[in-house]
Amino acid sequence: MKLHDQTAIVTGASSGIGEAIAHELAREGANIVLAARRSDRLEALASQLEKKHGAKTLVVKTDVTRRDEMERLVQEAKDEFGTIDILVNNAGVMLLSFLKNDHVDEWERMVDVNIKGVLYGIHAVLPSMMEQKHGHIINVSSVAGHEIFPSSTVYSATKYAVRAISQGMEKELSSSGLRVTNVSPGAVSxxxxxxITDSEVKEMFASRPMNPLQPTDIANAVVYAVTQPESVNINEVIVRPTNKVM
Known part of the structure; x- marks a missing residue:
């Protein structure tokens, strides 16, 4: 249990990758602070983590687009567990659409969640980590932050931004004792x-069957990064499916 007595905050923990990350960090002995808007799902997950892994948990209903709620999340985690060792900025939305279809509200939503949510998490946790001179921030980007495909223009822009934030943090914090990892998943189930509301995008996806990764595949990459020796900083992890027919 390499993370025994460490405390990890996971945003977007109510489903998918966030839920899987919570399980795998709990398996390694971490205290888990679960953050998302769907508190009923978080409560159910907390119960699973406690029964399956014996983990100590805290549920904090959180909207990552609200700076005050992210500040409250971090404060409640500190009040409960004393320190925060890991922040996983996982919350994100993927509202793919073609620019010509003018889904402006969805563009704004992606900017708010995918960029501002990450920045608010960093803002809330960084002072404590700097004071304790250790900590690990995981930012979940996407392979769409490395390359653009039709309908991903705005989504890719937000994920490129997450990568830029991660790279800037690596340089700024390289001598502080803090570590930063950018994780870029490919297609995940x-x-x-x-x-996605754009009907043309739905049709495009329907005509391109894939063999996606599972959320646990990404969770394992996160665990790999955070369980390295303190002298090792895994800056970037890209995880893609092979698309091999099983």
Whole structure:
């Protein structure tokens, strides 16, 4: 149990990758602070983590687009567990659409969640980590932050931004004792695609069957990064499916 007595905050923990990350960090002995808007799902997950892994948990209903709520999340985690050792900025939305279809509200939503949510998490946790001179921030980007495909223009822009934030943090914090890892998943079997409203994009996805990764594949990459020796900083992890027919 390499993370025994360490405390990890996981945003977007109510489903998919966030839920899997919570399980795998708990398996390694970490205290888990679960953050998302769907508190009923968080409560159910907390119960699973406690029964399956013996983990200590805290549920904090949180909207990552609200700076005050992210500040409250971090404060409640500190009040409960004393320190915060790991922040996983996982919350994100993937509202793919073609620019010509003018889904402006969805563009704004992606900017708010995917960029501002990450920045608010960093803002809330960084002072404590700097004071204790250790900590690990995981930012979940996407392979869409490395390359752009039709309908991903705005989504890719937000994920490129997450990578830029991660790279800037690496340089600024390199001598502080803090570590930063950017994790870029490829196609993963989650509910993200269910939130797409652009009918043309839905048709495009329906005509391109894939063999996606599972959320646990990404969770394992996160555990790999955070369980390295303190002298090792895994800056970037890209995880893609092979698309091999099983």
């Amino acid at each position: 989650t509910e993200l695609t269910q939130h």
